[in-house]
Structures are given as structure tokens and as C-alpha cells.
Amino acid sequence: MSYRKPVTVVEQNANSIEIIPQKVYRYLGLGLSNPDAQLEALVNSSIEEFREVARFRACYRIVPCQASEKGTDLDVLFAPGKNLAKNLSGCDQAILFAATAGLETERQRKRKEIISPSSALVLDAVGTAAIESFCDVLCNTWRKEFTGSFLRPRFSPGYGDLPLEIQGPLLESLDAKQLIGVTLTNAYLMLPQKSVSAIVGIGKTGCIHPEQDCQACNKTNCEFRL
Numbered sequence: 001m002s003y004r005k006p007v008t009v010v011e012q013n014a015n016s017i018e019i020i021p022q023k024v025y026r027y028l029g030l031g032l033s034n035p036d037a038q039l040e041a042l043v044n045s046s047i048e049e050f051r052e053v054a055r056f057r058a059c060y061r062i063v064p065c066q067a068s069e070k071g072t073d074l075d076v077l078f079a080p081g082k083n084l085a086k087n088l089s090g091c092d093q094a095i096l097f098a099a100t101a102g103l104e105t106e107r108q109r110k111r112k113e114i115i116s117p118s119s120a121l122v123l124d125a126v127g128t129a130a131i132e133s134f135c136d137v138l139c140n141t142w143r144k145e146f147t148g149s150f151l152r153p154r155f156s157p158g159y160g161d162l163p164l165e166i167q168g169p170l171l172e173s174l175d176a177k178q179l180i181g182v183t184l185t186n187a188y189l190m191l192p193q194k195s196v197s198a199i200v201g202i203g204k205t206g207c208i209h210p211e212q213d214c215q216a217c218n219k220t221n222c223e224f225r226l
């Protein structure tokens with residue numbers, strides 16, 4: 001008889017989630033150029049506005065995993081494709097998770113789109129930085145939990161050859177609608193928009209960057225680079 005570990009729900013106080021302006025500028029496409037004073041002030045005030053309504057919640061489960069040429073068996077679902085299988089090679093367990101900043105952030109952005117489209121764009125970038133930061137918090141917690149192992153960088157549906165459609169069974173296996181209010185559109189996009197779903201391998205080798213941020217990491221020869 002196979003024993004499946006239950007889904008765990010976590011909630012994190014919005015004030016404890018670090019939202020770094022430099023990351024917001026990056027999501028706004030500023031590259032290496034500096035923001036002017038007006039944009040800097042708008043980003044700072046948008047971070048505060050976002051924090052006021054955000055509710056960071058996540059649900060996750062740990063599953064056995066077995067990667068093969070055809071794809072990856074994750075016990076509760078089968079993920080086709082070579083890219084995830086490569087990312088998870090050598091891992092015998094993986095974490096499946098979904099995380100969200102909550103429905104109020106969606107409503108806030110929609111209200112902002114009506115009164116100030118440019119402020120809505122900034123708020124959108126703030127939301128992206130915030131949900132990624134929440135995912136970093138989750139991964140750091142798991143990293144401590146699995147001492148002696150390394151985490152692979154999180155791999156989301158739609159990346160590489162992992163089909164976006166896998167969002168359906170992934171969220172279902174996490175009971176994400178019921179537990180944290182994350183649903184899917186007909187185009188397999190998550191609602192609230194500021195949500196992430198991903199698969200994280202647990203192996204004897206893995207990511208050594210503290211934030212698992214391949215774009216900001218200079219380990220160019222890393223076999224796990226996304």
C-alpha cells in the first residue's frame with residue numbers, strides 16, 4: 001500500500017516578505033539603468049500599497065520522484081518532457097507547491113488599471129518581485145529542513161518543454177483551489193495572477209545560490225541553470 005504525505009498549508013505575514021526595489025526595476029525592464037526620482041518614489045509607495053492587501057499563502061506536498069527519458073513520475077502526476085527530467089535527475093524526492101499573494105492583489109491591480117495604467121504596471125512588477133520573494137522564503141525553509149541535501153531550482157509549468165497544461169493536475173494534486181484559492185483560466189493561467197506553481201527536486205547535488213536566481217547567478221557552468 002503506498003503512503004502519500006498530506007498537503008501542508010503555510011501562511012506568511014506580508015511584512016516579513018522582502019520586496020526589493022532593484023528587482024522591481026528589473027521586472028519593469030530597466031536593465032542596468034537607474035530609475036528617476038519619480039519612478040523610485042512610485043515603486044516605494046507601490047510596495048507599501050501591495051503589502052497592505054497581500055496575503056501570502058502556499059500549499060505543498062513532498063512526493064517520490066523518478067526521472068526517465070519519457071518524463072518524470074511524481075507519484076501524484078506524470079510530467080512529460082526532457083527538461084524537467086534533466087533538472088530532477090538523481091533526485092528521489094520532489095516538492096510540488098503552489099504559492100499566491102492572494103485575490104486582493106488582483107482586485108487592487110484591476111482598480112489601478114482604471115485610474116492609472118502606468119501605476120498598475122509598477123504594481124504588477126511589485127507583485128512579481130513579491131511572489132518570487134515568497135517562493136525564496138519557502139525554498140529557504142525547505143533547504144533547512146532537508147539538511148545534507150540540495151534543492152534544484154524551481155521548475156514551473158510552461159518552462160522549457162514542460163507543458164503549461166500540467167498546471168491542472170499539479171494544482172489539483174495540491175487541492176490549491178480549496179486550500180489557498182488558486183484557480184486556472186481556460187488558457188491554464190493562474191488566478192490570482194500573482195501566483196506560482198512549481199516542482200523542486202531534492203538531491204545530493206543542486207543549486208548553491210542563496211536565492212536560486214539563475215539570472216543573477218554567475219555560475220555559468222552550472223548543470224541546473226534555468
Ligand code: SF4
Pocket residue numbers: 153206207208209211212213214215217218219220222223224225226
Ligand atoms: S545557475 Fe546559480 S542560481 Fe541557477 S541553479 Fe545553478 S547555482 Fe543555482
